[in-house]
Amino acid sequence: xxxxxxxxxxxxxxxxxxxxxxxxxxxxxxxxxxxxxxxxxxxxxxxxxxxxxxxxxxxxxxxxxxxxxxxxxxxxxxxxxxxxxxxxxxxxxxxxxxxxxxxxxxxxxxxxxxxxxxxxxxxxxxxxxxxxxxxxxxxxxxxxxxxxxxxxxxxxxxxxxxxxxxxxxxxxxxxxxxxxxxxxxxxxxxxxxxxxxxxxxxxxxxxxxxxxxxxxxxxxxxxxxxxxxxxxxxxxxxxxxxxxxxxxxxxxxxxxxxxxxxxxxxxxxxxxxxxxxxxxxxxx
Amino acid sequence: xxxxxxxxxxxxxxxxxxxxxxxxxxxxxxxxxxxxxxxxxxxxxxxxxxxxxxxxxxxxxxxxxxxxxxxxxxxxxxxxxxxxxxxxxxxxxxxxxxxxxxxxxxxxxxxxxxxxxxxxxxxxxxxxxxxxxxxxxxxxxxxxxxxxxxxxxxxxxxxxxxxxxxxxxxxxxxxxxxxxxxxxxxxxxxxxxxxxxxxxxxxxxxxxxxxxxxxxxxxxxxxxxxxxxxxxxxxxxxxxxxxxxxxxxxxxxxxxxxxxxxxxxxxxx
Numbered sequence: 001x002x003x004x005x006x007x008x009x010x011x012x013x014x015x016x017x018x019x020x021x022x023x024x025x026x027x028x029x030x031x032x033x034x035x036x037x038x039x040x041x042x043x044x045x046x047x048x049x050x051x052x053x054x055x056x057x058x059x060x061x062x063x064x065x066x067x068x069x070x071x072x073x074x075x076x077x078x079x080x081x082x083x084x085x086x087x088x089x090x091x092x093x094x095x096x097x098x099x100x101x102x103x104x105x106x107x108x109x110x111x112x113x114x115x116x117x118x119x120x121x122x123x124x125x126x127x128x129x130x131x132x133x134x135x136x137x138x139x140x141x142x143x144x145x146x147x148x149x150x151x152x153x154x155x156x157x158x159x160x161x162x163x164x165x166x167x168x169x170x171x172x173x174x175x176x177x178x179x180x181x182x183x184x185x186x187x188x189x190x191x192x193x194x195x196x197x198x199x200x201x202x203x204x205x206x207x208x209x210x211x212x213x214x215x216x217x218x219x220x221x222x223x224x225x226x227x228x229x230x231x232x233x234x235x236x237x238x239x240x241x242x243x244x245x246x247x248x249x250x251x252x253x254x255x256x257x258x259x260x261x262x263x264x265x266x267x268x269x270x271x272x273x274x275x276x277x278x279x280x281x282x283x284x
Numbered sequence: 285x286x287x288x289x290x291x292x293x294x295x296x297x298x299x300x301x302x303x304x305x306x307x308x309x310x311x312x313x314x315x316x317x318x319x320x321x322x323x324x325x326x327x328x329x330x331x332x333x334x335x336x337x338x339x340x341x342x343x344x345x346x347x348x349x350x351x352x353x354x355x356x357x358x359x360x361x362x363x364x365x366x367x368x369x370x371x372x373x374x375x376x377x378x379x380x381x382x383x384x385x386x387x388x389x390x391x392x393x394x395x396x397x398x399x400x401x402x403x404x405x406x407x408x409x410x411x412x413x414x415x416x417x418x419x420x421x422x423x424x425x426x427x428x429x430x431x432x433x434x435x436x437x438x439x440x441x442x443x444x445x446x447x448x449x450x451x452x453x454x455x456x457x458x459x460x461x462x463x464x465x466x467x468x469x470x471x472x473x474x475x476x477x478x479x480x481x482x483x484x485x486x487x488x489x490x491x492x493x494x495x496x497x498x499x500x501x502x503x504x505x506x507x508x509x510x511x512x513x514x515x516x517x518x519x520x521x522x523x524x525x526x527x528x529x530x531x532x533x534x535x536x537x538x539x540x541x542x543x544x545x546x547x548x549x550x551x552x553x
Contacts, residue, residue, distance in 0.1 A: 014459050015374040019386070022371035022434060025427025030393045033404030040403075090296055093289055101542055102301035105308055108480070108534040110488030112509040113527035117311045120520050128310055160304060163484075164432075167477050171436065175443050209391070213432070216397055223399075224490045228510050242491075245399040250495070255403055262400045269395055 038266070041259035052256035062261060064236050065244040069219055071151060072240060076158045076218045081211050084165030088173055089199070100166075107163025111224035118157045119144075119229045147237035150230065154238060157225060158218050165210050172206035173199070208280035212273030241265060308531070315524035336525035343515065345500065346508050346526075352418060353487060353505040354533070360422045360486040364429030365478050369471075371428055372437030373463045377449070387438070394431040402495055409496055420496040421489060421504065429485055433478045440474035441467065476544035483537050487530075505530050 044051050056062050091100045106114065121127050122143040130140040141149050176198065184194045223242035226232055232239035232247075241261070248258045289297075315336055340346055375386045406415070414420040428434055452466045468475065490506040497503060503511075512526045 015377050018370045018459060018463075019374040021367045021426060022428040022431075023386075023389075025367070025424075026389075026393050026431060028408070029405065029424055029427050030396050030401055030431075033401035033408070034396050036404045037400050087300060090293065090300070093293070095289060096297050097542070099297040099301040101538070102304045104538065104542070105535070106304055108484050108488075108531075108538050109308070109527070110490070110506050110509070110530045110534065112488075112490050112506045113530040116509060116513060116523045116527045117307060120314055120524060121307060121310065123520075128314075160307065164481060167481070168432075168436070171439050171474075171477070175439065212395055216395060220398055227490075227494075228513060242397075242399045245402070246491075249403050258403065262397065265397060266395075266400060269397070270392070273395060 034266070037255075037259050038263050039259070040255050041263045043256055043259075049256075052260040055254075055257055056260045056264070059257070061236070061239070061244065062257075065239045065241055068151065068237065068239060069222075069241045072154060072158075072222060073215050073219055075152075075155045077211060077214045079155065079159045080162040080218055081165055081207060081214050083159065084162040084210070085169050085203070085207060087162075088166055088169035089195075092170070092173065103166060104163040106160040107166075109161075111221065112228050114157065114161065115225040115228045118153065118225060122153050144230065145234060147235055150234060150237055154222055154225060154240075158221055161221065164217065165214060168210055169203070169206060172203055176202050204280035205277065208273070208276035211276055212269065215269055215272065311524050311531075312528055315521055315528045317521045336521045337529065339522055340512070340526050340529060343512065343522075345503075346505075346529075348501060349503050349505050349508040350529075352502060356418055356421050356489075356504060357483055357486045357533075360425040360429070361479060361482050363422070363425035364433060364482040364486075365475065367426060368428035368433035368478055368482075369437050369468065369475065370463060372434045372441065373467045374459075375434070375438055376441045376467075377453075377459075387435075390431040390434050390438075394435065398491065402491075406495060415496055416498050416502065418497075418502055418504075421486070421492055425482075425486070429482045433482060436478055436481075437471065437474050440471040444470050472544045476541040480538060480541040483534065483541075487534055 041052050042048055042050065087103050090096075091103065109117070121129050124130055124140060124143050124145060127143070130143070134140050143149050143153050180198050180202075181194055184198060189197065219240060220242055222238070222240040223246070226238045226240055226243045227246070230238045232243055245258055245261060248254050248261070316334070318335075375383055375390075378386060405420075409415045409420045409423070414423060424430075448470070449462060449466060452462045457465070488506060489504070490510075493504045493507050497507070509523070509526050509530060512523055516522065
């Protein structure tokens with residue numbers, strides 16, 4: 001043990017050397033920009049100021065995009081996380097390699113390409129989806145015209161791109177020792193019993209972490225379709241937070257307001273992730 | 285082991301595979317049509333029309349944009365994978381309190397919204413002369429691309445018995461040798477996953493070129509797709525052809541990577 005400790009201390013500098021590109025790079029490109037941006041929220045014309053928070057509270061645009069984003073993540077995140085979880089469990093057998101490939105395929109399509117494909121699929125006049133709906137005697141849906149339908153379209157487009165969570169959960173599932181399942185099988189536990197008592201509790205921390213990340217990833221994913229195909233419309237219904245921040249930052253040049261919005265978003269993200277993480281560990 | 289698949293699982297797998305393939309297949313079909321074609325495969329059609337693919341490449345310097353995108357991934361993906369795996373291997377070798385703090389750092393930085401760093405990165409790239417160069421798109425690879433990649437490697441190594449690395453350390457193998465000879469070979473699925481996810485990140489990167497690149501000669505393929513949309517947004521087959529072109533390299537990379545990561549030890553044998 002003592003020997004081990006000396007060795008660790010001896011090795012610390014070299015391993016820190018190999019850590020440093022990631023550590024320094026992330027500090028420079030992520031932590032430093034984040035801190036500066038958050039700091040700007042308190043920066044007015046003459047020093048410290050909370051004015052940006054007042055503007056944020058009064059801005060209709062901010063309120064609308066917060067509401068849109070909230071509705072979007074409440075629909076998209078459960079679909080993506082639980083969908084990825086279900087598919088990771090379903091497609092674990094080695095022989096199902098082709099099905100795993102198929103599930104991952106929509107995720108690797110570059111976002112603007114996926115947005116253009118979506119724009120065509122959902123076109124209300126000649127898109128395949130409405131033609132199939134009408135062909136089977138159902139009324140067509142006014143995608144891209146009706147506000148709710150357009151938001152739903154964004155959720156569906158995001159639902160297909162769940163590949164990242166799929167991979168992370170495949171890894172997570174593989175970290176559960178097989179002997180736990182073998183023991184449960186010997187005790188006569190069925191598929192549901194093994195899921196209920198082994199897979200679910202042991203995967204909860206993974207699901208919590210993934211949910212936290214997916215709040216971010218799915219919301220960020222709305223930027224490209226809302227920038228390329230709807231530009232926030234119709235009637236601001238697809239003005240989600242990333243597009244709002246882009247407009248505030250690069251069109252309106254209102255960095256204090258951007259910072260105030262981001263402060264709200266980031267603290268919510270960290271808070272929700274911590275709560276989920278705590279909840280998951282408490283269950284375990 | 286050669287486990288038998290139940291009929292229920294197999295039919296569900298086929299159902300979901302078809303569901304996820306459908307939009308991709310439809311897009312390829314749509315790209316082979318002509319303006320005004322009825323979109324659904326029910327409609328009769330003379331035959332595939334490859335003209336759209338030729339037109340895409342004759343429009344808006346698409347060849348140049350594709351080359352730029354390829355340059356970004358050729359430099360960015362290996363660099364990000366290299367940095368992320370080195371960092372993760374170093375984390376696995378840290379003593380406990382350090383290790384926990386590094387993991388917390390990775391998780392928190394993984395949760396930072398990209399939109400929170402746009403403004404300052406813009407300023408930063410302006411200061412170091414990377415603004416309006418492809419360097420602005422490749423530079424994040426020096427930081428490992430995304431902390432998620434570091435975590436994926438860390439998780440993969442955490443399932444390997446520690447004795448394996450301990451033995452190499454006692455033999456006095458230096459860090460880089462341990463990483464390359466002992467560490468990397470046992471986590472090939474993680475490497476494949478990180479290559480794939482970082483490829484997705486760099487190849488599909490749309491926001492950053494919008495923010496940081498102004499010279500049309502330095503635009504990347506995702507910007508090209510938006511340009512096509514702005515030039516003639518009613519020409520669906522042409523837009524779909526552009527989308528399919530942007531998809532092809534990703535599918536090829538995926539075809540190679542999935543041999544490792546979807547058949548490795550993460551799946552049920």
